[in-house]
Amino acid sequence: MKKIVVGQSGGPTSVINSSVAGVYKKAKELGVEKVYGMVYGIEGFLEENFIDLDDYLSNNDNYELLKRTPSAFLGSCRYKLPKIDGNEDVYEKIFSILDKYEIDAFFYIGGNDSMDTIKMLSDYASSHNKKQLFMGVPKTIDNDLPITDHCPGYGSCAKYIATSLKEIIRDNASFSKNRLTVCIVEIMGRHAGWLTAAAALAKDDTCEGVDAIYLPEVVFDVDKFIENIKTLSETKSSIVIAVSEGIQTSDSKFVCELGSEDRAVDAFGHKQLSGTASTLANIVAKETGFKTRAIEFSTLQRAASHIASLTDINEAELVGEKAVEEASNGNTSMMVTLNRSDDNGYNCTTSVYDIHNIANVEKKVPLEWIDNENHQMKEEFIKYAKPLIIGELQPIFKDGLPVHLIR
Amino acid sequence: MKKIVVGQSGGPTSVINSSVAGVYKKAKELGVEKVYGMVYGIEGFLEENFIDLDDYLSNNDNYELLKRTPSAFLGSCRYKLPKIDGNEDVYEKIFSILDKYEIDAFFYIGGNDSMDTIKMLSDYASSHNKKQLFMGVPKTIDNDLPITDHCPGYGSCAKYIATSLKEIIRDNASFSKNRLTVCIVEIMGRHAGWLTAAAALAKDDTCEGVDAIYLPEVVFDVDKFIENIKTLSETKSSIVIAVSEGIQTSDSKFVCELGSEDRAVDAFGHKQLSGTASTLANIVAKETGFKTRAIEFSTLQRAASHIASLTDINEAELVGEKAVEEASNGNTSMMVTLNRSDDNGYNCTTSVYDIHNIANVEKKVPLEWIDNENHQMKEEFIKYAKPLIIGELQPIFKDGLPVHLIR
Numbered sequence: 137m138k139k140i141v142v143g144q145s146g147g148p149t150s151v152i153n154s155s156v157a158g159v160y161k162k163a164k165e166l167g168v169e170k171v172y173g174m175v176y177g178i179e180g181f182l183e184e185n186f187i188d189l190d191d192y193l194s195n196n197d198n199y200e201l202l203k204r205t206p207s208a209f210l211g212s213c214r215y216k217l218p219k220i221d222g223n224e225d226v227y228e229k230i231f232s233i234l235d236k237y238e239i240d241a242f243f244y245i246g247g248n249d250s251m252d253t254i255k256m257l258s259d260y261a262s263s264h265n266k267k268q269l270f271m272g273v274p275k276t277i278d279n280d281l282p283i284t285d286h287c288p289g290y291g292s293c294a295k296y297i298a299t300s301l302k303e304i305i306r307d308n309a310s311f312s313k314n315r316l317t318v319c320i321v322e323i324m325g326r327h328a329g330w331l332t333a334a335a336a337l338a339k340d341d342t343c344e345g346v347d348a349i350y351l352p353e354v355v356f357d358v359d360k361f362i363e364n365i366k367t368l369s370e371t372k373s374s375i376v377i378a379v380s381e382g383i384q385t386s387d388s389k390f391v392c393e394l395g396s397e398d399r400a401v402d403a404f405g406h407k408q409l410s411g412t413a414s415t416l417a418n419i420v421a422k423e424t425g426f427k428t429r430a431i432e433f434s435t436l437q438r439a440a441s442h443i444a445s446l447t448d449i450n451e452a453e454l455v456g457e458k459a460v461e462e463a464s465n466g467n468t469s470m471m472v473t474l475n476r477s478d479d480n481g482y483n484c485t486t487s488v489y490d491i492h493n494i495a496n497v498e499k500k501v502p503l504e505w506i507d508n509e510n511h512q513m514k515e516e517f518i519k520y521a522k523p524l525i526i527g528e529l530q531p532i533f534k535d536g537l538p539v540h541l542i543r
Numbered sequence: 544m545k546k547i548v549v550g551q552s553g554g555p556t557s558v559i560n561s562s563v564a565g566v567y568k569k570a571k572e573l574g575v576e577k578v579y580g581m582v583y584g585i586e587g588f589l590e591e592n593f594i595d596l597d598d599y600l601s602n603n604d605n606y607e608l609l610k611r612t613p614s615a616f617l618g619s620c621r622y623k624l625p626k627i628d629g630n631e632d633v634y635e636k637i638f639s640i641l642d643k644y645e646i647d648a649f650f651y652i653g654g655n656d657s658m659d660t661i662k663m664l665s666d667y668a669s670s671h672n673k674k675q676l677f678m679g680v681p682k683t684i685d686n687d688l689p690i691t692d693h694c695p696g697y698g699s700c701a702k703y704i705a706t707s708l709k710e711i712i713r714d715n716a717s718f719s720k721n722r723l724t725v726c727i728v729e730i731m732g733r734h735a736g737w738l739t740a741a742a743a744l745a746k747d748d749t750c751e752g753v754d755a756i757y758l759p760e761v762v763f764d765v766d767k768f769i770e771n772i773k774t775l776s777e778t779k780s781s782i783v784i785a786v787s788e789g790i791q792t793s794d795s796k797f798v799c800e801l802g803s804e805d806r807a808v809d810a811f812g813h814k815q816l817s818g819t820a821s822t823l824a825n826i827v828a829k830e831t832g833f834k835t836r837a838i839e840f841s842t843l844q845r846a847a848s849h850i851a852s853l854t855d856i857n858e859a860e861l862v863g864e865k866a867v868e869e870a871s872n873g874n875t876s877m878m879v880t881l882n883r884s885d886d887n888g889y890n891c892t893t894s895v896y897d898i899h900n901i902a903n904v905e906k907k908v909p910l911e912w913i914d915n916e917n918h919q920m921k922e923e924f925i926k927y928a929k930p931l932i933i934g935e936l937q938p939i940f941k942d943g944l945p946v947h948l949i950r
Contacts, residue, residue, distance in 0.1 A: 207713035306614035525943035536932035
């Protein structure tokens with residue numbers, strides 16, 4: 137491989153840039169001449185909007201800063217490739233650009249939708265006798281990619297959620313029982329409850345944890361929810377509850393839709409969700425008379441690199457390196473996966489897997505890990521998630537604020 | 544002084560516990576036998592709900608943990624003392640408890656409403672020939688206490704706001720101009736815009752900063768706001784705007800009231816505010832067709848001790864120490880103030896001031912520090928606020944999460 141290109145796609149994470157760092161690092165180790173970054177993913181690629189990563193990352197200080205920089209350094213997109221049949225012009229354009237820049241391999245860092253891009257491009261290459269290689273690098277706070285044990289981005293988001301909940305739980309408990317506040321915290325995750333489940337990690341020696349957790353994997357019953365709060369209020373002076381933005385009632389309505397009917401739809405046809413916590417807070421206030429508070433972690437949870445997990449940063453770098461290593465061996469149409477071994481404490485290695493078994497498949501939280509009766513996560517989940525939030529990479533501060541690397 | 548009592552009141556901050564630490568430290572230095580903590584402020588005091596701080600803080604590790612623990616370690620309250628005339632029974636009860644426990648001095652860590660408590664108690668002591676001393680220790684994220692240069696709690700909240708905005712601004716800029724998102728971030732501060740003004744600190748070498756800042760000190764005009772966004776959209780591919788929860792239109796309506804009419808009222812008769820950002824995001828989406836996002840920092844901004852300002856932590860400890868030192872000299876009916884000197888870089892000393900000039904007075908952002916035309920803060924504000932966010936006190940992590948001290 138002489139020249140390669142790397143892009144970022146979909147929603148950013150705190151560590152998505154560590155995967156760019158890993159791709160660059162391994163490529164340079166292997167003697168790759170040129171590492172292009174596509175600005176704004178495949179959308180920017182189509183406009184030949186490239187940068188030369190040497191201009192930013194040949195300096196080791198910048199490399200270290202990149203690993204501490206949130207959001208997509210290269211810019212991202214939500215562009216879905218059309219089906220090949222009837223849209224050959226789009227694909228021909230992509231391959232003509234690859235040819236023009238003499239690019240041998242294409243690396244795409246992203247989640248389910250982005251892995252579909254890798255699948256489509258490698259399918260086209262295969263059926264049209266193109267020589268370029270296509271590798272997927274996993275990234276999603278949602279942790280919903282199949283095959284891989286977990287996804288880079290998840291650990292840092294989980295760490296932010298657990299840290300913030302510990303702080304919120306303390307804040308909410310400031311006042312005595314005669315000022316009971318029910319605090320409902322909304323966490324990202326449309327269909328898979330991995331992030332909401334991470335609320336369970338807040339419980340430790342110095343924190344009683346959240347009082348209930350509601351995942352999208354389980355049908356949400358508003359009446360039972362109110363009953364649970366009433367029961368909790370009999371013994372507690374502070375109630376904090378974690379809910380997924382994606383919880384649905386038995387008639388498949390999102391809870392946030394109970395508040396208003398019209399919701400926008402994003403480029404992939406997903407409904408825009410928000411307001412689950414505030415919808416529930418309003419219902420609880422009305423039904424119980426308790427003071428309520430709604431908190432939405434919103435984009436903070438995926439952007440708070442100042443409290444990122446070092447384990448996650450390292451693994452994000454590792455999957456980037458692995459993708460380049462595999463491509464240099466001629467592999468294509470694959471996504472890098474993380475494989476866990478718990479033999480001597482937590483240990484993680486990488487391998488690759490056929491992209492066709494990965495693209496567009498969503499991995500949900502196993503139902504047997506959910507304690508439905510107590511609305512908590514079982515020990516299996518804690519054991520799974522806890523190692524992923526370990527370690528810190530102290531930000532580089534200047535004048536009291538973390539420094540980032542900018543394009 | 545042989546025995547003293549300390550309490551925390553009002554909304555918590557990231558550093559309110561450092562003031563408890565300071566009170567304890569100085570008291571022990573001065574040979575005070577017993578330092579009681581009132582649990583849930585004056586409300587708990589009236590129920591004789593006390594703890595002995597030796598049980599927690601004689602251990603130095605715990606002392607260090609306390610400085611890293613958010614929210615009110617002792618518990619807080621929002622209890623407003625009634626006027627003395629006609630309510631002598633309440634005051635007699637308080638002084639009988641002080642006598643019973645042989646308490647010589649009463650320290651109250653809080654904001655405007657809490658300083659009123661100190662004023663009332665010291666007035667009663669003065670008019671009824673009581674010997675106990677009453678000292679106020681400033682604390683409020685709102686930074687709206689008069690006389691003192693700034694208030695402990697503000698710096699850490701400002702640091703959280705600036706850090707999170709840097710991350711949000713990057714996140715919001717992930718996508719290209721054809722996916723322009725207008726992100727509206729709501730910041731606490733009912734009447735004083737100090738916290739919202741701190742959004743201006745996000746701008747530095749690696750961040751372009753927020754595109755506009757709207758403080759409650761300036762009348763808010765919805766039409767001009769929409770116009771500003773339309774103008775910004777002509778040149779920008781990402782727009783992030785900071786608004787105070789307390790912004791009001793020319794007819795003195797809170798912006799969040801434009802969405803719904805009924806708002807609850809808290810124990811002090813303040814209207815409960817929330818939803819300013821989401822109200823505005825809905826209006827912007829409707830008027831411009833742009834994708835919008837509303838983010839509310841909510842209690843996270845006052846509880847995020849993991850990113851607290853070391854300057855703020857140290858000053859919070861200092862005002863606690865100073866209060867005890869002054870009381871040991873027989874001073875009463877005072878609040879500790881912070882005095883800035885910029886002669887050789889930022890430097891801060893403490894003194895005390897008559898509580899009667901402080902209680903119930905709200906200090907707002909000087910209008911001459913606000914650049915109304917560009918909706919930004921002028922250099923005078925930056926110079927004022929920047930030193931307050933400097934320095935970090937790394938949390939003590941266990942299993943990936945910050946450890947706190949619990950009662």
